[in-house]
Amino acid sequence: MDQEFMAQVETKVAAPTEAPERGTAAMQLKNVAVSFHGRTAVRDCTFDVTKNRVTSLIGPSGSGKTTLLRALNRLHDLTPGAKVSGQILLEGTDIYRGDITVTELRTRVGMVFQRPNPFPTMSIYENAVSGLRFNGVKKKAILDEAAETSLKSAALWDSVQNRLKVAASNLSGGEQQRLCIARALAMDPEVLLMDEPTSALDPIATLKIEGLMTELKKRVTVIIVTHNMQQAARISDDCAFLLMGEDRAGELIEFDTTEKIFNNPIDPRTLDYTLGRFG
Amino acid sequence: MSNMIELEEPEATGHQMRDEIRTISDRVRRRRQLRSKIMVTLCAIALSITAVPLFLLLYQLFNRGLPVVLHTGFYTQLPQTPTLITPNATGGVSNAIIGTLVLSLYASIMAIPIGVLVGIYLAESDSKLATSLRVISQTMAGAPSILMGLFAFSFVVRDLHIGFSALAGSFALAVLMLPVIIISSEIAVRGVPNTLREAGLALGAKPHKVSMKIVLPAAVTGIVTGIILAISRAIGETAPVLLVIGGGYINSWKPLDPVAALPLSIYENAKSEWPSLRTEVWGIALVLVVFVFVLSLSARIWASRKQQAR
Numbered sequence A: 001m002d003q004e005f006m007a008q009v010e011t012k013v014a015a016p017t018e019a020p021e022r023g024t025a026a027m028q029l030k031n032v033a034v035s036f037h038g039r040t041a042v043r044d045c046t047f048d049v050t051k052n053r054v055t056s057l058i059g060p061s062g063s064g065k066t067t068l069l070r071a072l073n074r075l076h077d078l079t080p081g082a083k084v085s086g087q088i089l090l091e092g093t094d095i096y097r098g099d100i101t102v103t104e105l106r107t108r109v110g111m112v113f114q115r116p117n118p119f120p121t122m123s124i125y126e127n128a129v130s131g132l133r134f135n136g137v138k139k140k141a142i143l144d145e146a147a148e149t150s151l152k153s154a155a156l157w158d159s160v161q162n163r164l165k166v167a168a169s170n171l172s173g174g175e176q177q178r179l180c181i182a183r184a185l186a187m188d189p190e191v192l193l194m195d196e197p198t199s200a201l202d203p204i205a206t207l208k209i210e211g212l213m214t215e216l217k218k219r220v221t222v223i224i225v226t227h228n229m230q231q232a233a234r235i236s237d238d239c240a241f242l243l244m245g246e247d248r249a250g251e252l253i254e255f256d257t258t259e260k261i262f263n264n265p266i267d268p269r270t271l272d273y274t275l276g277r278f279g
Numbered sequence B: 001m002s003n004m005i006e007l008e009e010p011e012a013t014g015h016q017m018r019d020e021i022r023t024i025s026d027r028v029r030r031r032r033q034l035r036s037k038i039m040v041t042l043c044a045i046a047l048s049i050t051a052v053p054l055f056l057l058l059y060q061l062f063n064r065g066l067p068v069v070l071h072t073g074f075y076t077q078l079p080q081t082p083t084l085i086t087p088n089a090t091g092g093v094s095n096a097i098i099g100t101l102v103l104s105l106y107a108s109i110m111a112i113p114i115g116v117l118v119g120i121y122l123a124e125s126d127s128k129l130a131t132s133l134r135v136i137s138q139t140m141a142g143a144p145s146i147l148m149g150l151f152a153f154s155f156v157v158r159d160l161h162i163g164f165s166a167l168a169g170s171f172a173l174a175v176l177m178l179p180v181i182i183i184s185s186e187i188a189v190r191g192v193p194n195t196l197r198e199a200g201l202a203l204g205a206k207p208h209k210v211s212m213k214i215v216l217p218a219a220v221t222g223i224v225t226g227i228i229l230a231i232s233r234a235i236g237e238t239a240p241v242l243l244v245i246g247g248g249y250i251n252s253w254k255p256l257d258p259v260a261a262l263p264l265s266i267y268e269n270a271k272s273e274w275p276s277l278r279t280e281v282w283g284i285a286l287v288l289v290v291f292v293f294v295l296s297l298s299a300r301i302w303a304s305r306k307q308q309a310r
């Protein structure tokens, strides 16, 4: 028993040798912490996000999942009093100090938010290509193609191809969220951040989005926050578990393959959480 | 509460308890109904106190104004001074109608772009400059409007040697409109949910792109409503234009010509010694009211169409 435990710890520590199936890292987090006005919201986050896999961030409300996710595309930059420390690497480049502008970073790391937030004054088509337009793409052929490909990837093309000019707010909540996914995909990002993308949706719309994941991860690395355990188990390959410490600051408790986190976690708190004993 | 008692006490006591609660709630209900009747009566009284003067005003306006505005000459002719031989020859107010349109047009051209941009800036920035601009525009919004007239007189008419002109008048009106546009634009822009801004930023949009392509379109109904409000206010103002437009007796669209204005015509006709001119004021007032009404009605219709389209 003890030996088994030690073996697990060792594989975990010796990550590079651990699994040949594990590919290269799209993003690497090294001791990442985020604080607001000097109060730490989340800390101790060290893990690799592997390319073409879905990595989920789980943990109870307030454990800093959203906060950590928003550090990955520098969305805290405009929040007064917010400070991100540690290192976040995108393809080996430090996104805060390295040779990359915040604009470039955000075109390479897309985001889908908790509530569907399509631009209300834009049509479906305009929403889909909005990111490209913001970044100066004007050629209609390019925009048309990007709109079609991204809407197809978000499984929305069939139902909207005849009403692309219609205002995005005419869509249902689930369709709006898939439009937001398409909008992010149109930028052809390397990484897609998703913050509880289905928490505002009904079960059927949720299933539709979950169903996208297998296809999505072929072309983009996904990091998804969810506090729905079944969802994390169903759709993610790797899983990071966050929990508040004694000072109410969130910290990374455990990172591993989803399979290990759910079936055979190292930390007893992880087991408690995945079994629904708290949070 | 009753649930807990039922759990602890035997059945019979539970019933007693329930009956008691029922009588108490009856009493409470009766008291509430009485109170609500009193409040409704008070509201009705307050409503009629407000409504009566309003209806009297409208009655007066139409009763006396309609006969005046039903002559086409009222719109097409320049004013005439009655004589002892022709005491009823008042002409029309074409110059004042054109003057009012010209003044609001030029004032809008000056005030709208600046006002909207400053409003956006105030909403999106926390800088010291923004704070002081906000205080200034709030103070300006409360300043007496004759002050704008004085300022336009000494600055535009005198210092800049432009003279009595539509330009000077519209400058005064623009200064009057600015704070209204600034404040309402700021409110409209602040009303745009932050998640939309974040969505834009997360797509790699630069902050000014986010302001122009996302926030501004989303705030546009609020901004336009503020603009209409500002124009409606400016159209009816006498004091700012009194000292500077020169009361031109010609129909002119040129910025440097002296012009007339409807509210000013009301003022001048009302103090005239000729009863025929004094009768005319209600017609002028009616035209002015219709102007403002049409303006705000079209803004409303436009805004609701826009809302439906979303």
Ligand SMILES: Nc1ncnc2c1ncn2[C@@H]1O[C@H](COP(=O)(O)OP(=O)(O)O)[C@@H](O)[C@H]1O
Pocket (backbone or CB within 6 Å): A036, A041, A059, A060, A061, A062, A063, A064, A065, A066, A067, A068, A079, A250
């Ligand atoms: N902009 C902010 N300013 C101050 N505190 C914040 C801000 N955003 C998040 N926090 C704090 O960070 C902690 C983690 O929040 P969050 O990341 O939203 O948790 P989760 O997404 O796991 O529910 C909370 O205690 C919250 O109060």
Ligand SMILES: [Mg+2]
Pocket (backbone or CB within 6 Å): A065, A066, A067
């Ligand atoms: Mg969250």
